Structures are given as structure tokens and as C-alpha cells.
Amino acid sequence: MISKFTTVYPGHVDLPDRGQDATPANERRFSNEHLASVFSKSENVAKLLDKIGFDTIWLAEHHFQHEGYEVTPNLLMFAVHISHITKNLRFGCGFNIAPMWHPLRLAEDFAAADIMTKGRTVFGVGRGYHTREVETFGAPMIDQNANRELFEEQVEIIFKAFNNERFSHKGKYYTLPPEVPYRGYTLKDLTLVPRPIHRPVETWQPIVSASARGVDFMIKYGIKGAVGGGAATMQNNPIHAYQAAAARAGQNLKLGENLMIGIFFHLAKTREQAIREMTPFYEEHVKMFAPLGFMPGFTPEQIAASAKRGNWASAGVPALPDYMKSGAWLAGTPDDLVAHLKGFEERYPGLEYVNLSTSMGTPEAVMLEQFQWAAEAVMPAFGKR
Numbered sequence: 001m002i003s004k005f006t007t008v009y010p011g012h013v014d015l016p017d018r019g020q021d022a023t024p025a026n027e028r029r030f031s032n033e034h035l036a037s038v039f040s041k042s043e044n045v046a047k048l049l050d051k052i053g054f055d056t057i058w059l060a061e062h063h064f065q066h067e068g069y070e071v072t073p074n075l076l077m078f079a080v081h082i083s084h085i086t087k088n089l090r091f092g093c094g095f096n097i098a099p100m101w102h103p104l105r106l107a108e109d110f111a112a113a114d115i116m117t118k119g120r121t122v123f124g125v126g127r128g129y130h131t132r133e134v135e136t137f138g139a140p141m142i143d144q145n146a147n148r149e150l151f152e153e154q155v156e157i158i159f160k161a162f163n164n165e166r167f168s169h170k171g172k173y174y175t176l177p178p179e180v181p182y183r184g185y186t187l188k189d190l191t192l193v194p195r196p197i198h199r200p201v202e203t204w205q206p207i208v209s210a211s212a213r214g215v216d217f218m219i220k221y222g223i224k225g226a227v228g229g230g231a232a233t234m235q236n237n238p239i240h241a242y243q244a245a246a247a248r249a250g251q252n253l254k255l256g257e258n259l260m261i262g263i264f265f266h267l268a269k270t271r272e273q274a275i276r277e278m279t280p281f282y283e284e285h286v287k288m289f290a291p292l293g294f295m296p297g298f299t300p301e302q303i304a305a306s307a308k309r310g311n312w313a314s315a316g317v318p319a320l321p322d323y324m325k326s327g328a329w330l331a332g333t334p335d336d337l338v339a340h341l342k343g344f345e346e347r348y349p350g351l352e353y354v355n356l357s358t359s360m361g362t363p364e365a366v367m368l369e370q371f372q373w374a375a376e377a378v379m380p381a382f383g384k385r
Contacts, residue, residue: 001352002345003383004055007371008094008262008357009045011038011060011072012284018361019280020317021310025287028067038071039078041364046082048368050089052375056122057082058094058226058355063133069288069360076113076121083117091117094226095126095206099139099147103154104176104192107161111196119198125158125223126206127151129292149173152217159221161192162201204260210238215245228262228328228355239348254350261344262355265330265337266362267373274331275320282320282329283312284361329359334377341382 013034017023046057059078062070072078079091096106113121127147128134134141141147153171160167166189169176177187205218207225218225219242227238239256246253266281268274290298290306297318298306305315313319323329330340344351356374358367 001349001383002341002354004353005374005379005382006054006056006058006092006260006353006355007045007049008058008060008355009042009367010070010360011042011062012360012362013038013041013068013071014363015068015284015361019283020287020306020312022280022284024307024309025067025069025284025291026307028069030066030068035066035068035071042072042078043082043085044364045367045371046086046089046091048371050086052372053379054089054371054375055353056090056092058092058122058124060094061097061100062130063100064136067288069284076109079113079121080116083120088120090120090122092122092204093124094204095124097128097134098125098151098154098158099128099134099141100137101154103157103174104161104190106154107158107192108194110201111162111192111194114196114198114201115194122204123201124204124226125151125155129294148213155217155221155223159201161190162196162199165195166191207238207242207259210241212241212245215241216248218242219245219249219251224258224260226260226262226355254348256344256348257350257352259348259351260353260355261348261351262357263328263330263340264359265356265370265374266358267332267334267337267370267377269333271332271336274333275324278329278331278359279320281359281361282323285359286317288360334373337374337378338381341378 013030042059049057059072059075060070061073061075063073065071075093075096082089082091098106110121110123128141131141139150150173153173157169157174157176160169168189177190180187200222203221203223204226205223207215207227225238225242239259242259243253243255266274266278268277286295286306289295290303302315302317305312305317320329320331324331330337341354344354358370
């Protein structure tokens with residue numbers, strides 16, 4: 001039963017123009033002062049979510065985005081800050097991109113955040129999807145096999161460090177520790193200092209391809225899965241694939257259990273008004289994510305058209321109502337959203353977490369209005385929070 005509401009805010013600044021007739025994504029460039037406004041925007045969103053009863057705000061780690069779409073580089077630093085201005089809201093790392101970190105630095109930083117926020121920081125890991133980011137930090141992204149190999153070894157190291165007072169590791173990418181002399185002895189093992197206080201560490205990862213290798217890996221380490229809401233497309237396959245992986249490991253999970261299903265939503269008095277208001281935000285999402293392969297079903301011609309200003313319909317670029325059919329987008333009244341989420345409860349009896357997100361480019365004032373409305377007119381229809 002749905003009982004916990006979360007949101008993913010990828011960290012976009014307010015944009016001066018929005019939609020297909022506005023500035024193309026690759027032409028956007030903002031001043032440092034405007035890019036830094038993401039922090040005050042995030043603070044205001046977090047304070048409201050804390051007040052109205054959301055469980056978690058998930059931010060995304062990204063780098064070098066002068067376009068203004070995803071501009072929060074360090075989630076753990078921000079988690080500590082958010083804990084000082086909220087009372088109950090949890091802060092989700094959605095997601096720390098492991099290939100851009102040394103795994104032990106990531107483990108140490110999370111442990112510090114876990115302690116300083118008194119357990120309100122939720123760990124999350126991902127492989128990344130921006131070549132500009134991952135390759136710039138010296139890790140593979142174009143070579144997907146190498147990226148996955150590196151990621152899996154890093155996660156193995158992180159969990160060893162979390163869960164063992166002493167540990168060592170020898171793999172393809174890391175030998176930890178190196179056998180070097182230290183204060184009169186040869187180093188054979190390490191201790192993470194500090195380790196997280198709140199263990200086992202609740203960990204999440206996006207489910208994108210839902211490959212057997214990927215979901216089996218998640219189940220092996222007890223990693224929960226985020227589906228939709230910017231992390232993956234909304235389809236049955238990831239949800240069923242996760243349950244099947246658990247069954248292969250001897251675990252009996254209800255459909256939807258240990259998963260968070262996300263949708264992009266926009267509320268208005270009528271469905272028509274909601275579609276009209278949400279369309280420019282949806283189009284900014286397309287401009288950002290279509291070239292990265294996150295708009296399923298787009299043809300190369302449609303992707304190319306979405307990078308240009310206007311005339312998308314002539315190239316057959318799908319409109320918002322087309323994506324609403326998939327269930328990943330909801331533009332309508334509060335009653336429409338309640339019915340949509342009740343449908344989730346019926347199809348996925350193990351589902352506890354729902355991620356209600358405003359789409360890319362939504363201004364701060366609209367985000368605050370939408371979350372307040374959802375808290376007043378949608379969330380009371382679901383379980384005690």
C-alpha cells in the first residue's frame with residue numbers, strides 16, 4: 001500500500017523561456033550567480049516538503065551543466081545542510097555516480113553524512129549517463145561494459161567498507177589496501193573511519209534496462225530500485241524483472257516491493273488546462289533527455305528535431321498526451337492523480353513508495369504550488385504517513 005511520498009528534483013534552475021519554441025538546450029548558458037540559485041530553490045522546496053509530510057527529497061549528482069538543467073554537484077554536502085533546515089524530511093542521493101568517485105571516498109562521505117544527519121540521508125548509487133561528466137572524471141561511459149564492470153566493483157568495495165570492521169579487496173580496478181610499509185608493519189587491511197551508524201545502509205539504484213545482470217546485482221546487495229520519475233521509463237518490465245530477480249535469489253517479494261515508482265505530474269482544475277500548462281515543461285524534458293536516450297520510442301529524426309526550435313509536430317515528435325498513455329506522465333485534476341495512484345496500488349500490491357515529480361524546467365513557484373496541492377488533495381487518500 002502506498003504510504004510514502006517522495007520527489008525527484010534533478011536540480012534545474014528557473015529558465016527564462018520554456019518549451020519547443022524557446023532556446024534550444026545546447027544554446028542555454030547561464031551566469032554563475034544564476035546557476036548557484038539552485039541551492040536556494042532546493043532549500044525552499046525541501047522546507048515545504050518537510051512541512052507537508054513528504055518522506056524524501058531526491059536530488060541528482062551532476063557536473064558541468066551550464067545549460068541549467070542539473071546543477072547540483074555534491075549530494076552529501078547538501079544533505080548535511082538540508083538536515084539543518086528541516087525536521088523530518090529525508091534526503092535521498094539520487095544518485096551518487098560511483099564511476100566519478102573513488103569508492104572509499106564515497107563510503108567515507110556517506111558515513112559522515114549519515115552520522116551528522118542522524119540517519120536522514122538515504123544512499124543511492126548509479127552508473128551515470130552523461131559522457132561529458134563521467135569521461136571527464138577519467139572513468140568509462142562510452143564503453144558500457146567497462147562502465148558496468150567498474151561500477152559493480154566499486155559497489156562491492158563500498159559494502160565491504162560499510163559492513164566490515166576490517167576489509168581488503170583485490171579486483172580488476174582496485175587493490176585495497178596496497179601492501180605498503182606503514183609504521184613498522186605491512187598494510188594488509190583497512191577500516192573505514194567512520195562507518196555509517198545506521199546499518200544496514202538503505203541503498204537505492206535506478207532501474208533502466210532491467211537486464212538480468214543488473215537486477216540480480218541489486219538483489220545480491222539488497223539495493224532497492226527506482227523506476228520512472230527520470231530514472232527509467234514507466235513500463236511493467238522493470239517492476240516484474242526486479243521481482244523475478246528476487247525469486248531467483250530465494251526471496252519472495254510482492255510485486256512493487258522495495259521499489260519506488262515515479263511519475264511526472266501537474267495538477268489543474270481540468271485535464272485540458274493541466275496539459276496546456278505542463279506542455280512547455282514536458283518539452284524542456286524532451287530537449288534535455290531525448291539526445292541521451294531517455295525518451296523511449298523516439299526516432300533519430302525526432303531526436304534531431306527536438307534539438308531545434310519549433311516545428312516538432314512536422315517531424316512527428318510525440319506530444320505530452322502521447323506519453324501520458326504510458327502512465328509516466330499525469331496532467332489532470334487531483335481526482336485524476338488519486339485514481340492513477342490507486343491503479344498502482346491494485347497492480348503492485350507491494351508498492352510503498354511513490355515519487356511525484358514536477359518535470360524539467362518547472363519554475364520554483366509552480367513546484368511549490370503543485371506539491372502543496374498534492375499534499376492537500378491527493379496524499380490524504382492514501383495510507384498513514
